[in-house]
Amino acid sequence: MPAKQNLLDNYLSNIDIIGEGLPVWFNARRSDAAASLNLHGLPTAKQEQYLHSNIERLVEGEWEQYFVTRRHPDPTPLLPEADAYRVELRNGRAANEALKVSAEGAIYGSLCTAACSAEYGAIVERWLDSAADMSDATTALTRMFVQDGAFIYLPAGVEMQSPIVIDSAYHTDGESEMCFAQALVVAEESARGEVIVTHRSEGAGRIVVGFTREAIVGKAADIKITELYDLQQNCSIVNNNYITQTGKSHCATMCCKTGDGYVRAAYNTALTEPEAVSDVWALYLCSGEEHCDINMAARHLAPDCRSYSLVKGVASGTAMGSFAGMVYVAQDAQRTDAQQQSRNLLLSDTARIFTQPQLEIYADDVKCTHGATVGQLDDEAIYYMRQRGLSEQQARRLQIEGFAYDVVQHCGCPNMCRYISELTAKKLEKM
Amino acid sequence: MEERDKIIADLGNEYKYGFTTDIETETIPRGLNEDVVRLISQKKGEPEWLTAYRLKAYNHWLTMTMPTWAHLDIPEIDYQDIIYYAAPRTKPKLNSMDEVDPELRRTFDKLGIPLEEQMALSGVAVDAVMDSVSVKTTFKEVLAEKGIIFCSISEAVRDYPELVRKYLGSVVPYADNFFTALNAAVFSDGSFCYIPKGVRCPMELSTYFRINAAGTGQFERTLIVADEGSYVSYLEGCTAPQRDENQLHAAVVEIVVLKDAEVKYSTVQNWYPGDKEGKGGIYNFVTKRGICKGDNARLSWTQVETGSAITWKYPSCILAGDNSVAEFYSVAMTNNFQQADTGTKMIHIGRNTRSRIVSKGISAGRSQNSYRGLVRVAKGAENARNYSQCDSLLIGDKCGAHTFPYMDVQNPSAVVEHEATTSKISEEQLFYCNQRGLSTEDAVGLIVNGYAKEVLSKLPMEFAVEAQKLLAISLEGSVG
Amino acid sequence: MLSVKNLHANVGGKEILRGINLEVRAGEVHAIMGPNGSGKSTLASVLAGNEKFEVTEGEVTFCGQNLLEMSIEERAREGLFLGFQYPVEIPGVTMSNFMKMAVNEQRKHRGQEPLTAGEFLKLMREKSAVVELSSKLTSRSVNEGFSGGEKKKNEIFQMAMLDPKLAILDETDSGLDIDALRIVATGVTKLHTPENATVVITHYQRLLDYIVPDFVHVLYKGRIIHTGDKSLALKLEAEGYDWLINDYQ
Incomplete structure (x- = not known):
């Protein structure tokens, strides 16, 4: 059936x-x-x-x-x-x-x-x-x-x-x-x-x-x-x-x-x-055969509002991470300030990242930007850290943690923030 | 020149190219069925394999529906109410320019097509496709010396059947989408170009398309093959007369770039966009795709899209060869009730491939302008690099500007970046220009051209000038 | 301490270093000068083990060991420090976390216990004073949003934290205003002991007002074409490199 x-x-x-x-x-x-x-x-x-x-x-x-x-x-x-x-x-x-x-x-x-x-x-x-x-x-x-x-x-x-x-x-x-x-x-x-x-x-x-x-x-x-x-x-x-x-x-x-x-x-x-402000930070870590699909929409229906979103994804193994974003600006939502960023790290040959940040704009006096990147770890940064005595693996880990920390730090409650950091570190062990 | 000025004045400068040519045309009855497909093939004296190919495409088309995913509001199209073949009756089997029908020549003069002797100086070889049939290809002899084949696709089918058979449909299979199936079934003419191994084409090659007859659709087919180590720059221009009804244009362009070869393809698309109330205009559903087949191949698309009531077009590149490079530069401008959904696809397959996308959308009036692009990095595409930049400029608050980028990355060594911004022409900029004595319209034209400069600069000289003027003309009435 | 013999290195198939010979002993300060593109930064990178460069010929021993066989981090842990000309920004990685790992890796290498959090913070405070680095910066991400001067101070701060045997400072003076230059240079001087050695790569004599070199080498087209004492730097400042280059050719 x-x-x-x-x-x-x-x-x-x-x-x-x-x-x-x-x-x-x-x-x-x-x-x-x-x-x-x-x-x-x-x-x-x-x-x-x-x-x-x-x-x-x-x-x-x-x-x-x-x-x-x-x-x-x-x-x-x-x-x-x-x-x-x-x-x-x-x-x-x-x-x-x-x-x-x-x-x-x-x-x-x-x-x-x-x-x-x-x-x-x-x-x-x-x-x-x-x-x-x-x-x-x-x-x-x-x-x-x-x-x-x-x-x-x-x-x-x-x-x-x-x-x-x-x-x-x-x-x-x-x-x-x-x-x-x-x-x-x-x-x-x-x-x-x-x-x-x-x-x-x-x-x-x-x-x-x-x-x-x-x-x-x-x-x-x-x-x-x-x-x-x-x-x-x-x-x-x-x-x-x-x-x-x-x-x-x-x-x-x-x-x-x-x-x-x-x-x-x-x-x-x-x-x-008017004058509503929205911030969204998201982090997804996918290892093994996992799959994560994040959708994010900011709908500006009134003037003078601001929205910001940052979505970060890391995929390893045969995992797949996907992100679809949308900034919608209605006709009378003038002076909208909207930003949407999708940042992704692809860590293995068999993982896959799909990202799709979209803008749909019907007002002319707006400041809307979006960006998306898919890449890997920064070799320069790894070289720098190794020069200071960290092993390559440590340097990689630290960089991924840094990548994730950008999102995690926005947790308001310190205990929760620490808890999430620990879970993040544990997850990264598997990646 | 005077006559041209007069025509422009008569038309109130709205659509400069909106005249019809009074030439007897030979058309077949409206509608589409297997017989019509056979008739087209027969009229063109085609070999059996091509007739069979058309019929296969037609039968596949019957199973398909029009795509609806684009950000477009497409009215119902009655495919049985279209004339699928219209040829100027005076068959142009000509030896020199003088023999071309004077009326036709005047049309091309109005279009500013360099079909005249004097244009030898500007070094452009032209294949003009009117309605559906290729009229005359200039400079055939000059090109022949280098072994370059530049002719209508019908001639190519007749004279170079092996080449055509090998490559036709190899980049854009008929089953690719609704419009490619339709085109494969009914295409009437178009251009064919082959650049032999190691040859640098000494002049810009150009095709000019024009829809003239009422109620017709235009379904041209372009096939370009750049053999190893060759180079060609190819220009395509389009116009159509002003009519109240909507006309359909569903073309297919295929480009094959072999090892170490380079192709630059530039389009200035100025089909009739409809009037201020959104009446009439061309529906432009075009599939353009090229493949960098060999290592180190390079393919570059540059387009300036100002015309058409509806544009649905994604010139794409398949980067199959190692170290191949692809570029897409686009200015898409919409005004009044125009709708455009345009962009590109970059499919990275080979190693060390690079692609770059620069898209500049301009929307004015009540138009809707969308960028839609896909960047895909396949598993084996080591070290692929893509950079995309998509900017939108809004003029007025009744229009829309949209960006739909898709990124699909399956290789960890890839670096794919996308950036987009949206802006408007600021009061300060306009005031500054006004203060220096420019009218608001001129100022807008200036600012828009500045905004589009990065793309316009990629066009060959003669086209760049025309494109700049087009941008300014298309914007008229959008400010103030 | 460091002995470089007939060192040749390529990048992207192009030979940059074409037979470098250099001896650095404990307690010494060496200055390497030379026109743009002579290979100064390449030499620093090759000694640090940057994988972009390929060593094609020659030997390098560092404290009796074959340096060229060691990985980047092994060299670092053995006490070779490179002060970068353009320190990279590492978003999200805090200075303190980064340094703690680096210090403890080095301690592990030497068979020492890792520092406790308290000891580490004390060390941070103590060493950041050497270059007057604001403690605010140590809680930020590595080099992120740092000004040019702050980045260079941060390099010297890290040098102080890691206490290297040999510090190679690649154009540490570039992009610094006069106050920052003084702070950075006196910081380096303070760290100098009879047990360690410093190699400064510079364009300008002004740095050498603070860090007085025992030897000044002129690098040109991948070779050291002249070696002198600190007076050579003054002469180069006044007369440029032409006289040496002409001699050499």
């Missing part, structure tokens, strides 16, 4: 279980998403954003019933540090159903609980799915099956002192499992805070994760997002991120793929009001 039909059948025959305990509006949008997936179908290589991601192959096959709550063993705690608020997701479901309030006044916890709650139900209804693009097949797929996820709400003026961590872990002992989760971050006017999202996996079975995250960044709000993909080889993730920024807001996103599992991640930022 074709993968799409399989998924839709699965959806239809389990519709009552999936939507159990969730508000009517939540489930109504679920069926809209199903209709959208049915209409658009699963993406094929003909669609440019999915040129290098074979979603069909990813989702085909037989899957366990993934709609019933099951307890999984808790993985080892992520960071041995206390100074963070946590939302723990296990195979897409919040480990703790209660919503919590931080000392600074932020609300965080289970998305399902929030959607059903009297206080926050309206906020979830207002903002969930407001930024996401349901014509994107994988976004629709996640929406179709999602039962829970994370909710983070920073009311107006809240200034966080510590980050909120969404620790999303995936586990299966043997069966093939699909998990879906959605995260909603709403930062109201002048709120400030940092969100850390980590994806990691344990266990022996095959897992496919559909994840969608939306961040609504209010006027003059300032949000930092750090996202880490530390997945085992048997775990694949399709992660669609949508950020909507209003006037004078700032959103900085840093993401890093250090694990071995397949990652397809899309970061879409819409700058909808």
Whole structure:
């Protein structure tokens, strides 16, 4: 049976279980998403954003019933540090159903609980799915099956002192499992805070994760997002991120793929009001037979906004790294300042890098630049370092670490930054 | 000269080349089927293998659909409403210039084609293709002394069947895309050029294309073969009369560059772009590709694209030979309702190959201008180098400028770099020029030419001047 | 310490060094001068082991070992330091991290324990004072965004950190203003001991006001055509190379 039909059948025959305990509006949008997936179908290589991601192959096959709550063993705690608020997701479901309030006044916890709650139900209804693009097949797929996820709400003026961590872990002992989760971050006017999202996996079975995250960044709000993909080889993730920024807001996103599992991640930022600023840094490290596909779009819909993105990729072995970027400037988005850079290192004869930075511009008073390079290590620099007594291997390692550090240093939380650096170094050992 | 001035004045200086020539043309009925393909082949007295090739291409074409991936809004094209063959009835089997139909000659005069004796001085050998049939190739004798073959492709099929059969379709197979299949089925004429081993072609070779008859499509085919150690610089110019309807142009150019040889191919494309409201104009769907087949081969494409309602064109290079070098220099300008999706492909296969891409897009009015380019470095392509630079200039806030570069690298010794910027003509620049007494239009022309200079300087002298004027003319009405 | 005999070297098939002979003993300062393109920088590169150059003939011994058989890093760890004319920028690699690795590799080579973080920082602080290098620079990426003067100071700082037996300074004075020149040159002088040796490659006499050479060699077309004492540098400054070149030809 074709993968799409399989998924839709699965959806239809389990519709009552999936939507159990969730508000009517939540489930109504679920069926809209199903209709959208049915209409658009699963993406094929003909669609440019999915040129290098074979979603069909990813989702085909037989899957366990993934709609019933099951307890999984808790993985080892992520960071041995206390100074963070946590939302723990296990195979897409919040480990703790209660919503919590931080000392600074932020609300965080289970998305399902929030959607059903009297206080926050309206906020979830207002903002969930407001930024996401349901014509994107994988976004629709996640929406179709999602039962829970994370909710983070920073009311107006809240200034966080510590980050909120969404620790999303995936586990299966043997069966093939699909998990879906959605995260909603709403930062109201002048709120400030940092969100850390980590994806990691344990266990022996095959897992496919559909994840969608939306961040609504209010006027003059300032949000930092750090996202880490530390997945085992048997775990694949399709992660669609949508950020909507209003006037004078700032959103900085840093993401890093250090694990071995397949990652397809899309970061879409819409700058909808003047003077919004977006920064995105991404790093992906692919060794062995891995594959990583990063999509990044900055949509300038209002004048006087600025966007910057830097995506760095390293591929060794027979790995393949691909990047597709887009800077879109609408007709009245005058005085846009947009920059997009793709930098890649190719370390072996059999690895492959594909990069495609694109500009689509409909306004004339703009400063848009993009650049892309694919290359190898700088021989001059290696010579220089060897002259100072480093071995060739050390010099190479140091240079690759330096290449990666350009991205990693943008993590706001020092502990997390150190943690990612360690994972990066560990990954580089394999390359 | 006076007559030309008058014509230009009559046309309100909008499209300088928008006149029709009053020559009796021989056309076949509209539409396309196997019989039409056979008829074209038969009219041209072609050998059986070529008829078979055309039919194979036609049948393949039937299975294909028009590509939709480009950033273009292409109206439905009725392929059964096109005349696939139109030849001037006065068959030009001529011995000297004097015998050319005077009306035709006047056309070429208006076009500024150096078909006249005096043009011997400028050293350009011309093959003029009007509608679909090659009219007259000048300087055949001079070239023949060096062993250079420069003639229409129909003549080549007749006189040099081995060469044509060996190379036709070898770089651009008919099944390559929708338009190449169509072209292979119905191409009516074009130019053929062969430069023998070790010969440096002493003059620029030039083809001038013109669509004249109403309702016709033009499907010319150009094949250039540069044998080992040879050199040729080839120019191509295009114009079409002003008509309300859209006309189709689907050409194929193939270039084979053998060991140590060098080919420079320059195009100034000025097909009728349609009027200010976007009515009429040529649909220009062209496939151009060259192969650096031998070691140390060099191929350079230079194009100035100012015409056509829709341009879909990616002159490409396959760098198969070791140490081969390829270049692509492009200025694409769109105004009013024009749409262009143009760029190149650089396919690195051999070792130590180098390619360079310089693309300058200019969009004005309500036009859409896209650069689309692919740089691919294959596994065995050790030490490949590519540098691409793609700049866009926007004039006005109703137009669009887009850049779609693709890089696919499979060899770790490659260095591939792409840079792109987008800019506009600043108020300060205009004010400065105005203050020095230039009109805004002149100032824009000046700035645009400065912006495009890096590419224009790659054109042969006579073309560079024409291209500069074209840029200025095409911009008229876009400022102020 | 260093003994170069009849050294010939090519780059891209072109012979640049055409029979160099040079003896450098501990405690000595040598200056190598000569017109542009005479092979000065090539000599420095070949001694450092730059793989772009191919040695076609001759021998080089360094502290009793065959230098030409050693890899770039072995030479460095044995105590041969090259101060680069154009130090390369290495984005993302911090100075402190880089130096820590370099110092500890050298210590390992000598059979010493690696420095602890505290010891290393102390050493950094101490040595950066030698060339008045701002501590801000040591926390930045190697040479990235450094001014010309800062890059050269950074070279001498690294020399101080690694304490080489033989330092070859390739045009360390080029592109320096007078204050930076003084700082760099006095830094080199401070590092000079009876146990180590310095070879300075320079165009200008002005550097030699600070770093007083025991020998001045003139390199021309890949050969040392004349050797003198420090007065030779003054004479060259005043009269140029023509008189020597004419003599030589």
